[in-house]
Amino acid sequence: MNHTKKCWAVVPAAGVGKRMQADRPKQYLPLAGKTVIEHTLARLLQSGAFQAVAVAISIEDPYWPELDISQHPNVITAPGGKERADSVLSALKALEGKADENDWVLVHDAARPCLTTEDIHLQIDSLKNDTVGGILALSSHDTLKHVDGNCITTTVDRKHIWRALTPQMFKYGMLRDALQQTEGNPAITDEASALELLGFQPKIVEGRPDNIKITRPEDLALAQFYMEQQT
Ligand SMILES: Nc1ccn([C@@H]2O[C@H](COP(=O)(O)OP(=O)(O)OP(=O)(O)O)[C@@H](O)[C@H]2O)c(=O)n1
Numbered sequence: 673m674n675h676t677k678k679c680w681a682v683v684p685a686a687g688v689g690k691r692m693q694a695d696r697p698k699q700y701l702p703l704a705g706k707t708v709i710e711h712t713l714a715r716l717l718q719s720g721a722f723q724a725v726a727v728a729i730s731i732e733d734p735y736w737p738e739l740d741i742s743q744h745p746n747v748i749t750a751p752g753g754k755e756r757a758d759s760v761l762s763a764l765k766a767l768e769g770k771a772d773e774n775d776w777v778l779v780h781d782a783a784r785p786c787l788t789t790e791d792i793h794l795q796i797d798s799l800k801n802d803t804v805g806g807i808l809a810l811s812s813h814d815t816l817k818h819v820d821g822n823c824i825t826t827t828v829d830r831k832h833i834w835r836a837l838t839p840q841m842f843k844y845g846m847l848r849d850a851l852q853q854t855e856g857n858p859a860i861t862d863e864a865s866a867l868e869l870l871g872f873q874p875k876i877v878e879g880r881p882d883n884i885k886i887t888r889p890e891d892l893a894l895a896q897f898y899m900e901q902q903t
């Protein structure tokens with residue numbers, strides 16, 4: 673029996689980036705001399721932490737085959753799905769026969785290009801002996817309000833509210849089964865929510881605040897700034 677758990681990366685990269693209002697999906701926008709996705713994949717591959725990276729790409733994506741990294745020997749391409757969770761499940765299925773049930777999988781958004789090797793190894797070292805796994809997350813430095821419409825209903829205790837980042841690190845078999853059992857549930861916007869729905873309590877590991885998700889137009893300049901600060 674293989675007692676040494678390996679680590680695999682899964683990158684959902686099949687979104688259209690509606691909120692970015694760009695002429696192409698945001699993972700293909702230019703950033704610091706490369707595309708967003710090339711930065712993200714380079715960060716994962718250069719960390720040395722992963723056996724391979726399975727990337728979910730939309731079947732209608734004309735950009736991916738143009739990138740040299742699409743031919744990288746440690747990059748496996750899988751067809752994207754309707755929702756992010758479907759894309760992640762598709763990429764997990766592409767690792768069938770390669771990943772063992774208890775290997776770790778770190779799921780990381782293509783739209784988060786500022787991830788550091790430091791945070792990858794912090795997460796793996798923090799969770800490698802855990803029974804469930806967990807996510808990188810950020811605490812809030814602001815007062816938090818619960819709002820209904822545009823009215824405040826209450827002030828929320830900020831120590832109980834954290835912002836989920838990626839990577840999200842779970843065991844291959846457990847994550848695959850959780851996503852299969854919750855398939856089609858619109859509440860599943862990250863991997864942890866699928867595990868939570870099945871009664872598990874994923875851990876959090878405080879990550880770096882520069883691990884932003886490029887979501888709206890103004891995020892691209894912020895990502896560029898953070899990348900310049902990281903070099
Ligand atoms: N069906 C989908 C939807 C999203 N994603 C990926 O999931 C990550 C995080 O999702 P999000 O920021 O919501 O990306 P989009 O869905 O592209 O953005 P939008 O909601 O603005 O369209 C992105 O890397 C995106 O490419 C995916 O692989 N498959």
Ligand SMILES: C[C@](O)(CO)[C@H](O)COP(=O)(O)O
Nearest residue numbers: 756781836837838861862885
């Ligand atoms: C998974 C995620 O990055 C955690 O914050 C996020 O939920 C994905 O982006 P979306 O806007 O929710 O699709």
